[in-house]
Amino acid sequence: MKKNEIPDIIVxxxxxxxxxxxxxxxxxxxxxxxxxxxxxxxISAAQIRKDxxxxxxxxxxxxxxxxxxxxxxLREILQVERVWDVVLVGxxxxxxxxxxxxxxxxxxxxxxxxxxxDPTKVGEQVGNFVIRDxxxxxKAIQESGIKVAMVCVPAAVAQTVTTQLVEAGVKAxxxxxxxxxxxxxxVRVQYLDPxxxxxxxxxxLE
Amino acid sequence: MKKNEIPDIIVxxxxxxxxxxxxxxxxxxxxxxxxxxxxxxxISAAQIRKDxxxxxxxxxxxxxxxxxxxxxxLREILQVERVWDVVLVGxxxxxxxxxxxxxxxxxxxxxxxxxxxDPTKVGEQVGNFVIRDxxxxxKAIQESGIKVAMVCVPAAVAQTVTTQLVEAGVKAxxxxxxxxxxxxxxVRVQYLDPxxxxxxxxxxLE
Numbered sequence: 001m002k003k004n005e006i007p008d009i010i011v012x013x014x015x016x017x018x019x020x021x022x023x024x025x026x027x028x029x030x031x032x033x034x035x036x037x038x039x040x041x042x043i044s045a046a047q048i049r050k051d052x053x054x055x056x057x058x059x060x061x062x063x064x065x066x067x068x069x070x071x072x073x074l075r076e077i078l079q080v081e082r083v084w085d086v087v088l089v090g091x092x093x094x095x096x097x098x099x100x101x102x103x104x105x106x107x108x109x110x111x112x113x114x115x116x117x118d119p120t121k122v123g124e125q126v127g128n129f130v131i132r133d134x135x136x137x138x139k140a141i142q143e144s145g146i147k148v149a150m151v152c153v154p155a156a157v158a159q160t161v162t163t164q165l166v167e168a169g170v171k172a173x174x175x176x177x178x179x180x181x182x183x184x185x186x187v188r189v190q191y192l193d194p195x196x197x198x199x200x201x202x203x204x205l206e
Numbered sequence: 207m208k209k210n211e212i213p214d215i216i217v218x219x220x221x222x223x224x225x226x227x228x229x230x231x232x233x234x235x236x237x238x239x240x241x242x243x244x245x246x247x248x249i250s251a252a253q254i255r256k257d258x259x260x261x262x263x264x265x266x267x268x269x270x271x272x273x274x275x276x277x278x279x280l281r282e283i284l285q286v287e288r289v290w291d292v293v294l295v296g297x298x299x300x301x302x303x304x305x306x307x308x309x310x311x312x313x314x315x316x317x318x319x320x321x322x323x324d325p326t327k328v329g330e331q332v333g334n335f336v337i338r339d340x341x342x343x344x345k346a347i348q349e350s351g352i353k354v355a356m357v358c359v360p361a362a363v364a365q366t367v368t369t370q371l372v373e374a375g376v377k378a379x380x381x382x383x384x385x386x387x388x389x390x391x392x393v394r395v396q397y398l399d400p401x402x403x404x405x406x407x408x409x410x411l412e
Contacts (some may be wrong), residue, residue: 003409003410004410008406011390011406011409011410012406014405014409015401015402015405015406016386018405019384019385019386019399019401019402020326020386023361023385027249028324039388040386040388041386042386042388043229049251071333077326077409078386078405078408078409079408079409079411080405080408083402084408084411086404092303093302093303094303094307096299096303097298097299097300097302097303098267098400100225100299101299101300103384103399103400103401104400104401104404107401107404107405108401108404108405108408109401109404134246147411148404148407148408148411150400155229157312159334170408171407171411172408172410172411173403173407174403174404174407178225178309179225179229180222180225180226180246180247182245182246182248182258182286187345188406188407190403190404190406191403191408192400193225193307193309194304194307194310194356194380194398195309195313195314195315196221196222196225196227196308196309197380197396197397197398198290198313198314198315198354198378198380198396199220199221199224199284199313199314199380199382200217200218200220200394200396201354201377201378201394201396202219202284202285202290202354202378203209203217203220203283203284203288204209204210204377204378204394205285205290205353205354205378206375
């Protein structure tokens, strides 16, 4: 089956399954069931079995899933058995937090370069990085072949930065700026705007 | 129509429409169309009209939407015409960034209290806040009636903190910890794990 024939909603659940399985693994658990996994992630066992069946036959009736095997398969499907270099743009509070974030290393990502357009920040050391000028960004991305970026700039400049990233070859953008980004076909954006997350929930509050 | 009869996928798009409309408003635009709004948020005009029609009749054939009116209606539907106090737990890098985040104030939220369990952090000033001990959290939430929380603690303690928040009366949790949380019916969680966002995209990379 071709990549784009799998509904994106299914793809979106695979990282959640992987995260839960890795956690079981870290607790030395060897096997699991769709029931147990479902309880941990809040998704029905039937849905999990249906999602995974899109990609192959990973479990056995009665004995369940071998966790190490399923982890390995999911990492392969999501292409995170390798490590992706990530460029980080915008070194405000959120950019600083992401530059120091410890949660990328064993999940397929590594912040490789950090940029800002503020001359007072350029040259500053943040964790293992020296903040570089966004003027150098396009060339640096092209030379390194980086495909993944995180955008933490103010809303007013987020589209301009995004266009520069796309022109430099970036294909996947995690956007923290509170604005919808326009990107060409073949480029993907995921949004992490905390106010959007909160507003989705206040709808239901009494 | 009752709240829970509207599909959550529709509710999830309303904050995105609101954000784009607020942006148009900030640029002194008075009216818009489902076409224009759709281009800005990357959703079809037909989908937008269908989503909005679940809640009433907000536009006129030919003249489109009055932005101020639609903003006001969406804020009312999402219940963000008021300001929700938010409790923030876990004052690592991400917690610090959120405590200082300027993007909540005009979108219906206000960080009201910040907590950490680290004695070396308790008492520290962060922005306008003094970090308080999580031992005091339950009582403080109950007394204030806060319903919304952001969890920025390590994965290993996120479920414990969540259970405490829920027992204290919290009904909506924005979770930055890289773990799925178990909550009772009537409590909602939204997840902002950057690695999950990235892994959803690497699936498609070539």
